[in-house]
Amino acid sequence: MLIFGLGGGVSFYEGVQHIRQPEPMRDPTWNYVVLAAAALFEGTSFLIALRQFRAQARGLPFWQALDRSKDPTTYTVLAEDSAALVGLAVAALGIYLSHALNMPELDGVASVIIGVLLAGVAVVLVAQARGLLIGEGIRPETARAIRAMAMEQECVEEVGHILSMYIGPDEVLVIVDVNFKDDTPTGEAADAIAAIEQQARARFPMIRRIFIEASEAPAPTRTSGAL
Numbered sequence: 001m002l003i004f005g006l007g008g009g010v011s012f013y014e015g016v017q018h019i020r021q022p023e024p025m026r027d028p029t030w031n032y033v034v035l036a037a038a039a040l041f042e043g044t045s046f047l048i049a050l051r052q053f054r055a056q057a058r059g060l061p062f063w064q065a066l067d068r069s070k071d072p073t074t075y076t077v078l079a080e081d082s083a084a085l086v087g088l089a090v091a092a093l094g095i096y097l098s099h100a101l102n103m104p105e106l107d108g109v110a111s112v113i114i115g116v117l118l119a120g121v122a123v124v125l126v127a128q129a130r131g132l133l134i135g136e137g138i139r140p141e142t143a144r145a146i147r148a149m150a151m152e153q154e155c156v157e158e159v160g161h162i163l164s165m166y167i168g169p170d171e172v173l174v175i176v177d178v179n180f181k182d183d184t185p186t187g188e189a190a191d192a193i194a195a196i197e198q199q200a201r202a203r204f205p206m207i208r209r210i211f212i213e214a215s216e217a218p219a220p221t222r223t224s225g226a227l
Contacts, residue, residue: 001129004083004122012115018108025099025107032092039088046081053078076125083121087114137164138172142204149199150176150212153192155184167209174200174210189214 053074094110097103137143143162150159160177167173176196180189193212200207 001122001125004080004118004125008115008118008120008122010115011111011118015108015111015113015115018111019105020108022104022108024102025095025104028095028099031095035088035092035095039085042081042084042088045077046085049074049077049081075128079121079125083117087117090114090117136166138162138174138204138207145203146174146176146196146200149203150178150196153195155180155188155192157181170206171208172204172206174207176210176212178212178214180214 056074090110090113094107094113098105098107098110143164146162147159150156156178158179160179161175162177163175165173178193178196180192193214196212197210200210
């Protein structure tokens, strides 16, 4: 994010300077050679990252999968390569128009656009990674589904707070506060807890660790016999 922010700032500054003090463009051949080589390398990296991302998406639409992705290594490479390819296209267009129209200021305009693009990518990465840095939890709809699973158990009277946190790209810690009905035997409560954990893990594979806390301690199982 720091690289994108600094790179965008420098590119924006250089673009403004070039607009204020334009220099005539001579032979742009080597400019196109460098841009073509960069596009080849960045395009290859982008295709590899995109293939890896699609494999992790499990059939979800691209933007939905990008929003739900918790692996910063994948979407950071995607963002970097996407911005690089767009920036290369903008740079090539700026060079071409600057040379064709004999307006060197257009090259500076292209540099300003690239700077804004890089800064925008930095902002997107900050927004995407912020939740993971401070401790992001599961989505509200996932929490509602877990709550519904718990309420399906006959001995559960109420479900309190559901606390969660991502501790890895595909690993979530969930704590569910469950209030059992009065006089619920310990064995029945244990079976209900096991059922909730099993259903939650089966439906949401990223939930690797789930803890069910009873807000009201269930009554011990009564046994008959002479004292």
